[in-house]
Amino acid sequence: MFDKNKVKLGIAPIAWTNDDMPDLGKENTFEQCISEMALAGFTGSEIGNKYPKDVDTLKKALELRGMQICNCWFSSFLTTKPYEETEAEFIKQVDFLKAMGAKVIGVAEQGHSIQGLDNSVFDDKYVMNDEEWNLLCEGLNKLGKIAKDKGISLTYHHHMGTVVQTEEEVDRFMENTDPEYVSLLFDTGHFAYSGVDPLKIVQKYVKRIKHVHLKDIRQEMVDKVKAEHLSFLQGVRLGTFTIPGDGCVDFSPIFQVLEDAGYEGYMLVEAEQDPAIANPFEYALRARKYIAEKTGL
Numbered sequence: 397m398f399d400k401n402k403v404k405l406g407i408a409p410i411a412w413t414n415d416d417m418p419d420l421g422k423e424n425t426f427e428q429c430i431s432e433m434a435l436a437g438f439t440g441s442e443i444g445n446k447y448p449k450d451v452d453t454l455k456k457a458l459e460l461r462g463m464q465i466c467n468c469w470f471s472s473f474l475t476t477k478p479y480e481e482t483e484a485e486f487i488k489q490v491d492f493l494k495a496m497g498a499k500v501i502g503v504a505e506q507g508h509s510i511q512g513l514d515n516s517v518f519d520d521k522y523v524m525n526d527e528e529w530n531l532l533c534e535g536l537n538k539l540g541k542i543a544k545d546k547g548i549s550l551t552y553h554h555h556m557g558t559v560v561q562t563e564e565e566v567d568r569f570m571e572n573t574d575p576e577y578v579s580l581l582f583d584t585g586h587f588a589y590s591g592v593d594p595l596k597i598v599q600k601y602v603k604r605i606k607h608v609h610l611k612d613i614r615q616e617m618v619d620k621v622k623a624e625h626l627s628f629l630q631g632v633r634l635g636t637f638t639i640p641g642d643g644c645v646d647f648s649p650i651f652q653v654l655e656d657a658g659y660e661g662y663m664l665v666e667a668e669q670d671p672a673i674a675n676p677f678e679y680a681l682r683a684r685k686y687i688a689e690k691t692g693l
Contacts, residue, residue, distance in 0.1 A: 397692040398655050405693055406440025406466045406664035407433050407683070408609075411676040414668055415445045415469075416512055417629055421671040429676075430461055436680035437688075440466035440662045442502075451495045465496040466662040467551070467581075467607055474535035475507035475528045475559065486539050490548050499661065500607045501543060502581045504553040504560075505532055511557030516625035524559050532559070533572040540577025551581035551607040556589050557628040563592045570601060580604050583666070585611025585637055588645050589618055595649050602657040609666045610687070612643030632668050639667045639679050641686035651691050663687075 412429040413421035426446040433441055441463055448454040458464055470489050472482045486503075493501055508522035524532070540550040552569065554560045560569050570580065582605045587594040598605065614635055621631040640647050654663075665683045667674075687693060 398651075398659075400693060402658075402660040403693060404440055404466070404662050405438050405684070405687060406442065406662045407436070407438040407680055408442045408664060408666040408668075409433075409444030409447070410666060410668040411674070411679060412671060413444055413446055414632070417632070418445070420633075421676070424671060424676070427457065430458060430463055432677040432680060434461035434463055436677065437684040438463070438665070438680065440464055440664060442466065442664065442666075443468040451492065455496065465493065465498050466664065467498055467500050467502050468493055469553070470501055470503045471506040472503050472535065472539070473507045474505060474532050475524065477507070479531075479535050479538070482535065483539065483542070487542060490543050490546050494546055494548055498548070500549045500551045500579075500581075502551050502553045502607060503536065503539065504555050505558055507532075507559065509555075509558045511555060511628045513557075514627050514630075515557075517557045517628040517631065518622050519625055521557060521561060522559055528559070529568065529572065533569065536578050537574045540574065544577055549579055549606045550577060551579045553581040553609075554583065554586055556586055561586075561590050563587075563590075563597070566592075566597065570604065575604055579606040581607045581609065583609035583611055584640075584645050584647070584650060585609065585613050585666070588613045588643075589636065594645060595653070598650050598653045602653055602659070605654070605659065606661055608654065608659070608661070608663040610640045610647070610663055610683070611666050612638045612640050612645045612647075614638055614642075615644045633670060635669055635673070637667050637669060638674070639665060639683035639686070641690075642679075642682070647690055655691070
């Protein structure tokens with residue numbers, strides 16, 4: 397069993413309101429979102445576009461519900477913009493997270509990303525050259541040191557439609573970044589979506605994982621995205637993602653690897669769906685029940 401003092405459970409607001417497609421869940425308020433998170437039994441949240449930007453305001457709203465911020469998405473542009481631009485924005489986000497009491501920041505390279513475009517997520521993905529790989533890995537090492545000096549761990553979020561999507565790309569990224577400064581944000585759904593067995597990845601890199609996204613996929617919808625050359629966002633609307641236990645990912649052995657390795661930190665449910673179709677509170681309750689059954693948490 398996981399140690400409840402060392403492993404905590406969170407859930408992402410993207411199930412209530414989608415940051416990339418704001419029409420999905422536009423009717424759901426910030427207060428409703430965090431209230432339902434807490435009611436479903438979660439204590440951690442990442443940051444959504446409706447969350448207050450003021451530290452004291454956000455803290456008060458979360459503390460009333462026994463919640464805290466555990467991570468936030470950060471878009472880096474290390475391959476397409478001057479390093480200094482990304483660094484300046486990164487420091488602002490790290491300082492905000494530190495003020496909120498978070499321990500990690502989730503970085504995803506958005507240079508050459510097609511995740512928000514109409515391009516086919518499988519056919520049109522950008523492949524970096526050696527120079528771009530150097531820019532990415534060296535830049536991440538620098539950002540990771542800045543974060544570590546402030547008490548925050550940089551965790552890298554591999555993601556569909558971005559330059560680090562495939563197993564080979566994850567391997568190269570891991571080999572060329574410094575474990576002291578850069579860790580992996582392990583996302584079960586994005587590995588499964590890309591055709592990689594998430595169990596294989598967690599077995600390989602469990603000692604460098606400092607944040608976990610628990611996400612499942614509906615394989616038939618992923619197959620449709622591939623066959624019809626659809627975009628990442630079109631896939632989300634179709635229902636490519638769902639909560640753990642509602643798709644095809646086998647979580648039991650993944651949990652076992654994390655448990656055996658003594659994983660510490662947050663495991664966060666992140667399952668972006670159309671909230672008009674998949675009621676976020678109902679799915680949060682189902683996810684919480686499933687995780688409790690599998691882990692004892």
